[in-house]
Amino acid sequence: MLRHSFVIGKPGLAFGRVTGHSSFVILIMTPFFFWTASALMLIFGAAVIVNRNPVASALSLVVSFLGLATLFVSLDAFFIGIIQVLVYAGAVMVLFLFIIMLLDLRAEERRRINLVAFIGGGAVALTFAAQLFAVIGHLRSAKQPFPPLAANRPDDVHGIGLLLFERYNLPFQIIGVLILVATIGVIVLSKRQLR
Amino acid sequence: MVTLGDYLFVSGLLFTIGFAGVLLRRNLIIIFMSLELMLNASNLSLVAFSRFRVDSLGVPNYHAQVFVFSSSPWPRPKWPSGWPSSSRSTARAGRPMSRTSAV
Numbered sequence: 103m104l105r106h107s108f109v110i111g112k113p114g115l116a117f118g119r120v121t122g123h124s125s126f127v128i129l130i131m132t133p134f135f136f137w138t139a140s141a142l143m144l145i146f147g148a149a150v151i152v153n154r155n156p157v158a159s160a161l162s163l164v165v166s167f168l169g170l171a172t173l174f175v176s177l178d179a180f181f182i183g184i185i186q187v188l189v190y191a192g193a194v195m196v197l198f199l200f201i202i203m204l205l206d207l208r209a210e211e212r213r214r215i216n217l218v219a220f221i222g223g224g225a226v227a228l229t230f231a232a233q234l235f236a237v238i239g240h241l242r243s244a245k246q247p248f249p250p251l252a253a254n255r256p257d258d259v260h261g262i263g264l265l266l267f268e269r270y271n272l273p274f275q276i277i278g279v280l281i282l283v284a285t286i287g288v289i290v291l292s293k294r295q296l297r
Numbered sequence: 298m299v300t301l302g303d304y305l306f307v308s309g310l311l312f313t314i315g316f317a318g319v320l321l322r323r324n325l326i327i328i329f330m331s332l333e334l335m336l337n338a339s340n341l342s343l344v345a346f347s348r349f350r351v352d353s354l355g356v357p358n359y360h361a362q363v364f365v366f367s368s369s370p371w372p373r374p375k376w377p378s379g380w381p382s383s384s385r386s387t388a389r390a391g392r393p394m395s396r397t398s399a400v
Contacts (some may be wrong), residue, residue, distance in 0.1 A: 136299045140307040147311055147334050151318030156326050163330050170311075170337055173304070177348040178357065182340075182365050193333070200326055223320035227387025231313040238309065244302030248348055261359040262366055269361055277367060 137178060143169030156201045164194050178251060181258045304345035312338035340365045 142165065150160035167190045174183035238244055266274055311334060318331030347361035 103385075114395060133299050136303065140303075144307065144310055144314065148328055150330050150334060150352055151322055151327060152313065156324065159327055159330055163333065166334070167337065170341060173307070173341060174344055175394065176299075177304070177344050179344045179347065179362055179365075182344055185366065186337075197326065197330070204326070220321060225315065227313055227317035227320060230316060231309065234309040234313070235306065238302055238305045241302065241305070243349070244305060244388070245300055247298050250355070251351060251357065255356045258357070258359065258362065262362050265326045265359050265363050270367075273367070277381040 136173070139169045143173065145284070157198070160194055160197045160201065163197070164190070164262075179258060179261060245297040302344055303347045305342055307320040308345065311335075311341065325357045 126262075144166075146162040146166040146169065148164065150159045153159045153162060167186060171183040171186040174186055315331040315334030315336075315338060318334065319328055321330065322328055343361040343365050347358045350358040350361075352358065
Protein backbone atom coordinates (compact mmCIF):
# COMPACT_ATOMS: atom_id res chain seq x y z
CA MET A 103 0.00 0.00 0.00
CA LEU A 104 2.70 2.42 1.04
CA ARG A 105 4.94 1.35 -1.76
CA HIS A 106 2.14 1.68 -4.27
CA SER A 107 1.40 5.25 -3.27
CA PHE A 108 5.09 6.01 -3.38
CA VAL A 109 5.29 4.79 -6.97
CA ILE A 110 2.20 6.80 -7.88
CA GLY A 111 3.57 9.91 -6.23
CA LYS A 112 6.84 9.72 -8.13
CA PRO A 113 5.86 10.98 -11.62
CA GLY A 114 4.10 14.01 -10.20
CA LEU A 115 7.25 14.90 -8.33
CA ALA A 116 9.40 14.46 -11.40
CA PHE A 117 6.94 16.52 -13.42
CA GLY A 118 7.13 19.38 -10.97
CA ARG A 119 10.90 19.16 -10.92
CA VAL A 120 11.26 19.32 -14.69
CA THR A 121 8.97 22.25 -15.35
CA GLY A 122 9.64 24.16 -12.17
CA HIS A 123 5.99 25.01 -11.77
CA SER A 124 3.30 23.80 -9.48
CA SER A 125 0.31 22.43 -11.34
CA PHE A 126 -1.66 25.50 -10.26
CA VAL A 127 0.70 27.80 -12.13
CA ILE A 128 0.65 25.54 -15.18
CA LEU A 129 -3.12 25.87 -15.20
CA ILE A 130 -2.95 29.62 -14.82
CA MET A 131 -0.21 30.21 -17.39
CA THR A 132 -2.52 29.09 -20.19
CA PRO A 133 -3.65 31.89 -22.52
CA PHE A 134 -7.30 31.33 -21.63
CA PHE A 135 -6.76 32.08 -17.95
CA PHE A 136 -4.43 34.95 -18.78
CA TRP A 137 -6.97 36.66 -21.00
CA THR A 138 -9.82 35.92 -18.56
CA ALA A 139 -7.96 37.55 -15.69
CA SER A 140 -6.91 40.44 -17.93
CA ALA A 141 -10.47 41.02 -19.12
CA LEU A 142 -11.70 40.93 -15.51
CA MET A 143 -9.06 43.45 -14.49
CA LEU A 144 -9.66 45.80 -17.43
CA ILE A 145 -13.47 45.72 -17.39
CA PHE A 146 -13.67 46.45 -13.68
CA GLY A 147 -10.89 49.02 -14.02
CA ALA A 148 -13.00 50.80 -16.61
CA ALA A 149 -15.99 50.48 -14.26
CA VAL A 150 -13.99 52.41 -11.65
CA ILE A 151 -13.93 55.53 -13.77
CA VAL A 152 -17.34 55.06 -15.41
CA ASN A 153 -19.40 54.59 -12.24
CA ARG A 154 -21.01 57.66 -10.74
CA ASN A 155 -21.38 56.19 -7.26
CA PRO A 156 -18.00 56.22 -5.44
CA VAL A 157 -18.89 53.10 -3.42
CA ALA A 158 -19.48 51.18 -6.63
CA SER A 159 -16.16 52.48 -7.91
CA ALA A 160 -14.37 51.23 -4.80
CA LEU A 161 -15.96 47.78 -5.15
CA SER A 162 -14.96 47.65 -8.82
CA LEU A 163 -11.43 48.53 -7.74
CA VAL A 164 -11.39 45.49 -5.45
CA VAL A 165 -12.40 43.14 -8.29
CA SER A 166 -9.87 44.76 -10.60
CA PHE A 167 -7.10 44.20 -8.05
CA LEU A 168 -8.16 40.58 -7.64
CA GLY A 169 -7.65 40.09 -11.37
CA LEU A 170 -4.28 41.80 -11.08
CA ALA A 171 -3.29 39.48 -8.22
CA THR A 172 -4.16 36.54 -10.48
CA LEU A 173 -1.82 37.93 -13.12
CA PHE A 174 0.93 38.29 -10.51
CA VAL A 175 0.48 34.65 -9.50
CA SER A 176 0.62 33.62 -13.16
CA LEU A 177 4.02 35.35 -13.28
CA ASP A 178 5.27 33.15 -10.39
CA ALA A 179 5.28 36.20 -8.08
CA PHE A 180 3.27 34.54 -5.32
CA PHE A 181 4.43 36.91 -2.62
CA ILE A 182 3.53 40.03 -4.59
CA GLY A 183 0.15 38.55 -5.46
CA ILE A 184 -0.71 37.77 -1.86
CA ILE A 185 0.52 41.19 -0.74
CA GLN A 186 -1.68 42.72 -3.43
CA VAL A 187 -4.79 41.03 -2.03
CA LEU A 188 -3.95 41.69 1.63
CA VAL A 189 -2.80 45.31 1.30
CA TYR A 190 -5.51 46.50 -1.02
CA ALA A 191 -8.21 44.96 1.15
CA GLY A 192 -6.97 47.37 3.83
CA ALA A 193 -6.54 50.22 1.34
CA VAL A 194 -10.09 49.82 0.12
CA MET A 195 -11.33 49.92 3.70
CA VAL A 196 -9.55 53.29 4.02
CA LEU A 197 -11.20 54.36 0.78
CA PHE A 198 -14.62 53.47 2.18
CA LEU A 199 -13.85 55.56 5.26
CA PHE A 200 -12.88 58.46 3.00
CA ILE A 201 -16.09 58.14 1.03
CA ILE A 202 -18.28 57.95 4.11
CA MET A 203 -16.49 60.82 5.88
CA LEU A 204 -15.94 63.19 2.98
CA LEU A 205 -18.83 62.57 0.63
CA ASP A 206 -21.49 61.59 3.16
CA LEU A 207 -22.57 58.71 0.88
CA ARG A 208 -24.04 61.04 -1.68
CA ALA A 209 -23.93 59.97 -5.27
CA GLU A 210 -22.42 62.57 -7.52
CA GLU A 211 -25.13 64.73 -9.04
CA ARG A 212 -25.39 64.55 -12.76
CA ARG A 213 -23.76 67.62 -14.18
CA ARG A 214 -23.46 68.63 -17.79
CA ILE A 215 -20.41 67.14 -19.41
CA ASN A 216 -18.00 69.72 -20.69
CA LEU A 217 -17.69 68.39 -24.22
CA VAL A 218 -14.42 70.10 -25.10
CA ALA A 219 -12.73 68.87 -21.92
CA PHE A 220 -14.10 65.36 -22.48
CA ILE A 221 -12.85 65.18 -26.06
CA GLY A 222 -9.51 66.72 -25.13
CA GLY A 223 -8.90 64.36 -22.24
CA GLY A 224 -9.94 61.35 -24.29
CA ALA A 225 -7.64 62.41 -27.14
CA VAL A 226 -4.69 62.80 -24.76
CA ALA A 227 -5.32 59.35 -23.25
CA LEU A 228 -5.74 57.72 -26.67
CA THR A 229 -2.57 59.36 -27.98
CA PHE A 230 -0.71 58.11 -24.94
CA ALA A 231 -2.03 54.58 -25.49
CA ALA A 232 -1.11 54.68 -29.19
CA GLN A 233 2.46 55.73 -28.39
CA LEU A 234 2.74 53.05 -25.71
CA PHE A 235 1.53 50.28 -28.02
CA ALA A 236 3.82 51.49 -30.84
CA VAL A 237 6.78 51.13 -28.47
CA ILE A 238 5.64 47.68 -27.33
CA GLY A 239 5.13 46.63 -30.95
CA HIS A 240 8.71 47.54 -31.82
CA LEU A 241 10.16 45.82 -28.76
CA ARG A 242 11.86 42.70 -30.05
CA SER A 243 11.93 40.81 -26.76
CA ALA A 244 8.19 41.32 -26.33
CA LYS A 245 7.54 38.45 -28.75
CA GLN A 246 9.68 35.90 -26.92
CA PRO A 247 8.16 33.49 -24.42
CA PHE A 248 9.16 33.58 -20.78
CA PRO A 249 12.28 31.54 -19.95
CA PRO A 250 11.79 28.58 -17.60
CA LEU A 251 12.56 28.87 -13.91
CA ALA A 252 14.69 26.51 -11.84
CA ALA A 253 12.68 24.02 -9.83
CA ASN A 254 14.86 24.33 -6.72
CA ARG A 255 14.88 28.10 -6.64
CA PRO A 256 14.25 29.79 -3.29
CA ASP A 257 10.89 31.12 -2.24
CA ASP A 258 10.36 34.55 -3.64
CA VAL A 259 9.89 35.69 -0.04
CA HIS A 260 13.50 34.63 0.53
CA GLY A 261 14.85 36.47 -2.49
CA ILE A 262 12.88 39.65 -1.89
CA GLY A 263 13.67 39.65 1.82
CA LEU A 264 17.42 39.23 1.37
CA LEU A 265 17.51 41.93 -1.28
CA LEU A 266 15.33 44.29 0.72
CA PHE A 267 17.22 44.01 4.01
CA GLU A 268 20.75 43.90 2.64
CA ARG A 269 21.14 45.77 -0.61
CA TYR A 270 18.14 48.05 -0.23
CA ASN A 271 18.44 48.52 3.50
CA LEU A 272 19.01 52.28 3.35
CA PRO A 273 16.05 53.01 0.98
CA PHE A 274 13.93 50.77 3.21
CA GLN A 275 14.72 52.90 6.26
CA ILE A 276 14.22 56.10 4.26
CA ILE A 277 10.73 54.90 3.32
CA GLY A 278 10.13 54.19 7.00
CA VAL A 279 11.06 57.77 7.86
CA LEU A 280 8.80 58.97 5.04
CA ILE A 281 5.84 57.06 6.48
CA LEU A 282 6.65 58.48 9.93
CA VAL A 283 6.58 62.00 8.45
CA ALA A 284 3.23 61.25 6.82
CA THR A 285 1.84 60.00 10.15
CA ILE A 286 3.00 63.14 11.95
CA GLY A 287 1.53 65.23 9.13
CA VAL A 288 -1.86 63.55 9.58
CA ILE A 289 -1.80 64.31 13.30
CA VAL A 290 -0.75 67.93 12.78
CA LEU A 291 -3.39 68.54 10.12
CA SER A 292 -6.21 67.00 12.12
CA LYS A 293 -5.19 68.95 15.24
CA ARG A 294 -5.21 72.19 13.27
CA GLN A 295 -8.70 71.43 12.06
CA LEU A 296 -9.89 70.93 15.63
CA ARG A 297 -8.53 74.25 16.85
CA MET B 298 1.68 30.96 -25.48
CA VAL B 299 1.55 34.10 -23.41
CA THR B 300 4.50 36.37 -24.13
CA LEU B 301 5.99 39.40 -22.44
CA GLY B 302 4.26 41.66 -24.97
CA ASP B 303 0.82 40.43 -23.86
CA TYR B 304 1.52 41.42 -20.28
CA LEU B 305 2.89 44.81 -21.39
CA PHE B 306 -0.18 45.33 -23.58
CA VAL B 307 -2.58 44.63 -20.71
CA SER B 308 -0.51 46.79 -18.39
CA GLY B 309 -0.57 49.65 -20.90
CA LEU B 310 -4.35 49.35 -21.24
CA LEU B 311 -4.80 49.50 -17.48
CA PHE B 312 -2.48 52.51 -17.27
CA THR B 313 -4.48 54.25 -20.00
CA ILE B 314 -7.72 53.61 -18.13
CA GLY B 315 -6.23 55.18 -15.00
CA PHE B 316 -4.83 58.08 -17.00
CA ALA B 317 -8.20 58.76 -18.60
CA GLY B 318 -9.79 58.64 -15.15
CA VAL B 319 -7.37 61.26 -13.84
CA LEU B 320 -8.03 63.46 -16.84
CA LEU B 321 -11.78 63.07 -17.12
CA ARG B 322 -13.19 62.79 -13.61
CA ARG B 323 -13.61 65.64 -11.14
CA ASN B 324 -14.27 63.65 -7.98
CA LEU B 325 -11.14 63.62 -5.82
CA ILE B 326 -11.66 60.06 -4.58
CA ILE B 327 -12.19 58.73 -8.10
CA ILE B 328 -8.97 60.49 -9.13
CA PHE B 329 -7.22 58.77 -6.23
CA MET B 330 -8.55 55.39 -7.37
CA SER B 331 -7.36 56.13 -10.91
CA LEU B 332 -3.91 56.90 -9.54
CA GLU B 333 -4.00 53.51 -7.83
CA LEU B 334 -4.87 51.90 -11.17
CA MET B 335 -1.88 53.57 -12.85
CA LEU B 336 0.40 52.53 -9.99
CA ASN B 337 -0.73 48.93 -10.25
CA ALA B 338 -0.36 48.92 -14.03
CA SER B 339 3.28 49.89 -13.62
CA ASN B 340 3.61 47.20 -10.94
CA LEU B 341 2.32 44.63 -13.43
CA SER B 342 4.89 45.56 -16.05
CA LEU B 343 7.63 45.52 -13.39
CA VAL B 344 6.69 42.00 -12.32
CA ALA B 345 6.45 40.88 -15.96
CA PHE B 346 9.98 42.14 -16.63
CA SER B 347 11.12 40.50 -13.40
CA ARG B 348 9.79 37.16 -14.66
CA PHE B 349 11.35 37.74 -18.06
CA ARG B 350 14.85 38.47 -16.75
CA VAL B 351 15.71 35.05 -15.36
CA ASP B 352 19.36 34.75 -14.34
CA SER B 353 21.68 31.78 -14.85
CA LEU B 354 20.47 30.07 -11.65
CA GLY B 355 16.90 30.09 -12.95
CA VAL B 356 15.80 32.72 -10.47
CA PRO B 357 13.68 35.70 -11.52
CA ASN B 358 15.06 39.19 -11.02
CA TYR B 359 13.86 40.15 -7.58
CA HIS B 360 14.97 43.79 -7.77
CA ALA B 361 11.78 44.74 -9.59
CA GLN B 362 9.69 42.86 -7.05
CA VAL B 363 11.42 44.79 -4.26
CA PHE B 364 10.29 47.99 -5.97
CA VAL B 365 6.74 46.67 -6.19
CA PHE B 366 6.90 45.64 -2.56
CA SER B 367 8.12 49.09 -1.52
CA SER B 368 4.81 50.64 -2.50
CA SER B 369 3.01 48.48 0.06
CA PRO B 370 3.05 48.22 3.85
CA TRP B 371 5.57 45.64 4.99
CA PRO B 372 4.67 42.46 6.82
CA ARG B 373 7.27 40.61 8.84
CA PRO B 374 9.34 38.47 6.44
CA LYS B 375 9.27 34.70 6.82
CA TRP B 376 12.52 32.89 7.43
CA PRO B 377 13.51 30.96 4.27
CA SER B 378 14.26 27.25 4.17
CA GLY B 379 16.56 25.18 2.06
CA TRP B 380 18.31 27.40 -0.41
CA PRO B 381 22.05 26.80 -0.49
CA SER B 382 23.22 29.77 -2.55
CA SER B 383 23.32 33.44 -1.52
CA SER B 384 23.83 32.35 2.07
CA ARG B 385 27.31 33.86 2.30
CA SER B 386 26.29 37.11 3.92
CA THR B 387 23.67 35.45 6.07
CA ALA B 388 26.12 32.90 7.42
CA ARG B 389 28.50 35.72 8.22
CA ALA B 390 25.82 37.45 10.19
CA GLY B 391 25.48 34.35 12.37
CA ARG B 392 21.91 33.50 11.49
CA PRO B 393 20.78 29.87 11.86
CA MET B 394 21.30 29.09 8.19
CA SER B 395 23.49 25.98 8.49
CA ARG B 396 20.72 23.81 9.85
CA THR B 397 18.34 24.51 6.99
CA SER B 398 20.80 24.72 4.12
CA ALA B 399 21.52 20.96 4.27
CA VAL B 400 17.99 20.17 3.11
